[in-house]
Amino acid sequence: MVQIVCPNCAAANRIPPERDASAAKCGRCGEALFQGRPVEVDAARLQVHRRANQGLPVLLDV
């Protein structure tokens, strides 16, 4: 199970291993979880991504 934070609404989405995570959409807002571009975040949103993204690295460009 991989947990991915939605770049649009910050909801944590659990993706089963048998599903293609690169094509997954958010269960709350319906946006694609991977949009092929960087996500702009503030300090609070960065903490959400760091804590809730399980199994995925977070790359930060300051």
Ligand SMILES: [Zn+2]
């Ligand atoms: Zn969402």
